[in-house]
Every structure is written in C-alpha cells, then in structure tokens.
Amino acid sequence: MDIRHFRYFDTLAREGSFSRAAERLRIAQPALSKQIRDLEIDLGGKLFDRTTRRVELTPFGRMLLPQVQQTLAQFSHARIIAGDYVAGRSGTVRIGMTGNAMLSEKVTSALQHFRAHHPNAVLEMTEQIASKQIEAILGRELDVGLQPALGFEVDSRLQTRKVDSWPWVMAMGSQHRLADQATIRFADLDGENFIMYAADQGGRNASSVLRDLAGHSPRIAFASDNTMTVLAMVAIGLGIAPLPQILSLLRHPGVRYVPIADPLPASDLLVVSRVGDTFGPAKKLIDAISP
Structure with missing residues (x-):
C-alpha cells in the first residue's frame, strides 16, 4: 500500500x-x-x-x-x-561566526540578498570562536560557520569556501613608539608584548597562530576572543595586536592601526559546512556568500 x-x-x-x-x-x-x-x-x-x-x-x-x-x-x-x-524559501539556517565576519561587505551583502529573496527563511546567528563552530557544525547544532582560515584544521567531514581576504595590520596604542610609522615589520617589534585576538583558532593556541605570522614565538601577554577586549587592552598599553585589516573599521579611542610590511599570508575568511549535507536554505545562503 x-x-x-x-x-x-x-x-x-x-x-x-x-x-x-x-x-x-x-x-x-x-x-x-x-x-x-x-x-x-x-x-x-x-x-x-x-x-x-x-x-x-x-x-x-x-x-x-x-x-x-x-x-x-x-x-x-x-x-x-x-x-x-x-528551494530555500523556508526553513532555518543556523550560522556561527567570528567577530570579523559581520564586517565583511561580502557577508553583509549576501545576508541582505538572502533575506530579500527568501523572506520566509529564518537566520539564527551566533558569535563563536572557530573551534566551537567546528564542534557545533559536526554536532549538527550549526549549519554554516564563518571563520578565519589561519589555524583551520582540515577535516574530511567538512567543506570550505573562501569568502573574503584582508592584509594584516598591527593595532597599537596611540602613544606607542611606532604608532606614527607608515608601516612596520615584525623585526621592529622585538621585546614587545602581544595581545592575541581569537585566542582559539581551530583548536590551536594563540602562540602557534602568532608564530605562523611572525616566524618565531613572540611574548603573549593576553589572549581573548572578544575584539573589543583586545582593543581595550591595546589602548591602555598592555601590548600590541596583529589583526585583519577589516577590524580597523572598529574605531577605538587610543588605538592606531599600522600596516604590516612583512610578506604575510592574507587573512582569509572561510565559510564552513558539512560535506554532502548542505541543501535547502543553508545551500542557498552559502551560494550567496561565496558564489
């Protein structure tokens, strides 16, 4: 029957x-x-x-x-x-994102486009560090993640697409000895205390992420996954912080952003989802974010 x-x-x-x-x-x-x-x-x-x-x-x-x-x-x-x-006309998409994702014009434009063309679909957005996103995606608590490529550990159960890319800048207090420089190099920063944004990148600690950038292991004074906390620490002179240039859009009293002249790999933003298990509104959103 x-x-x-x-x-x-x-x-x-x-x-x-x-x-x-x-x-x-x-x-x-x-x-x-x-x-x-x-x-x-x-x-x-x-x-x-x-x-x-x-x-x-x-x-x-x-x-x-x-x-x-x-x-x-x-x-x-x-x-x-x-x-x-x-068809993506209904349903809920659960999205995890790091702090810099919502500053990306590509991401915000894609979200606006998705909402305009899929008015009955619901977007649930949560700010999470990269490793927590991965856990939630694999545990089916999230459908999509937006996170930095630096430190991303490849997992055969996950698929990624590049969304955006930015050079690096160094955030430092306005009274710092190098704050008025046009550019700086890591060689200029011997003895400096570093404050790390996104302390947990794909399960790695802050020192390993910074080592990838600087080529050695600088001294880390503080690590936080909260952007404004990092900037506040920089502003009061507790250290300097390497950040994706997109975060320089966040104006904070007493903070200067100086471009890093070293030939560093760009800070890429990835969209992450499960392999073979992304369809409906989640797939429509991913296609909008990274065509």
Missing part, C-alpha cells in the same frame, strides 16, 4: 465510475481495478459495491474515505513544505 492507492481510492469515490476515474488518473481501467482490489486486500475489507451502472462506497469505504482524504491533504502539504525548504 502506498499513497497512489489512496489517490486511486479517492478519485474512484468521487467519480463513481471506473472508466471516468481511470480517465482522470490517466491509467488503464484494468490497472485501476487491480489497484483497488490490492488496496481492499491490504485493508481487509471491501471498499466499493460494483454494479453495471455505478460504483458506490460500502459502509467500510465511507468510514475510511475521510481519513484517506485527510492523508492525501497532509501528503500534499508535506510536499509543498519540502519543496519550499529545498
């Missing part, structure tokens, strides 16, 4: 004739007769009284018809809901 049998039953009950029902269903009359007989066997009772002129419901058939029609209506509604979800 499947939904076809219910559709055949309902149509025959409405038409009262095998020939008319078969024509409406666009199947051969003998095939319809067989399907109805099979349904009666499965249900354990006779659904129709057949005469030479008309087919009429039995009491058993009359009792079942409303349930069958309700099932057909629910099935039709389920197909509509499923179609809307697959």
Whole structure:
C-alpha cells in the first residue's frame, strides 16, 4: 500500500465510475481495478459495491474515505513544505561566526540578498570562536560557520569556501613608539608584548597562530576572543595586536592601526559546512556568500 492507492481510492469515490476515474488518473481501467482490489486486500475489507451502472462506497469505504482524504491533504502539504525548504524559501539556517565576519561587505551583502529573496527563511546567528563552530557544525547544532582560515584544521567531514581576504595590520596604542610609522615589520617589534585576538583558532593556541605570522614565538601577554577586549587592552598599553585589516573599521579611542610590511599570508575568511549535507536554505545562503 502506498499513497497512489489512496489517490486511486479517492478519485474512484468521487467519480463513481471506473472508466471516468481511470480517465482522470490517466491509467488503464484494468490497472485501476487491480489497484483497488490490492488496496481492499491490504485493508481487509471491501471498499466499493460494483454494479453495471455505478460504483458506490460500502459502509467500510465511507468510514475510511475521510481519513484517506485527510492523508492525501497532509501528503500534499508535506510536499509543498519540502519543496519550499529545498528551494530555500523556508526553513532555518543556523550560522556561527567570528567577530570579523559581520564586517565583511561580502557577508553583509549576501545576508541582505538572502533575506530579500527568501523572506520566509529564518537566520539564527551566533558569535563563536572557530573551534566551537567546528564542534557545533559536526554536532549538527550549526549549519554554516564563518571563520578565519589561519589555524583551520582540515577535516574530511567538512567543506570550505573562501569568502573574503584582508592584509594584516598591527593595532597599537596611540602613544606607542611606532604608532606614527607608515608601516612596520615584525623585526621592529622585538621585546614587545602581544595581545592575541581569537585566542582559539581551530583548536590551536594563540602562540602557534602568532608564530605562523611572525616566524618565531613572540611574548603573549593576553589572549581573548572578544575584539573589543583586545582593543581595550591595546589602548591602555598592555601590548600590541596583529589583526585583519577589516577590524580597523572598529574605531577605538587610543588605538592606531599600522600596516604590516612583512610578506604575510592574507587573512582569509572561510565559510564552513558539512560535506554532502548542505541543501535547502543553508545551500542557498552559502551560494550567496561565496558564489
């Protein structure tokens, strides 16, 4: 028994004739007769009284018809809901992001485009450090993550796309000895205390991330995954902080941003999702963020 049998039953009950029902269903009359007989066997009772002129419901058939029609209506509604979800017109997308993601014009434009074209879809956004995003994506608590590429540990269960890219700057207090320089190099920073933004990058500690940038292991005085905390520490002179240039949009009293002249790898922003398990509104959003 499947939904076809219910559709055949309902149509025959409405038409009262095998020939008319078969024509409406666009199947051969003998095939319809067989399907109805099979349904009666499965249900354990006779659904129709057949005469030479008309087919009429039995009491058993009359009792079942409303349930069958309700099932057909629910099935039709389920197909509509499923179609809307697959097309991205409805459903919820759970997004994790690091602090710099919402400063990316590509990300904000994509979110605006998605909301305009998918008004019935819901975006649930949470600020999370990279490693927590990965845990949540693999645990199916998030659908999509937006995080830095630096420190990202490849996992065969995850897929990534590059969203945006920025050079690095050094945030330092306005009274710092190098604050008025046009550019700086890490060689100029011997003995400096460093304050690290995004202390946890893909499960690695702050010193390993900074070592990738500087080529050695500078002294880390403080680490935080909160951008404004990092800037506050910089402003009061507790240290300096290498940041993606996009974060220089955050103006903070007493903080200067100086470009780093060393040939560093760019600070890339990735969109992360599960392999083979991203469709519906989540896929539409990813395609909007990183076409």
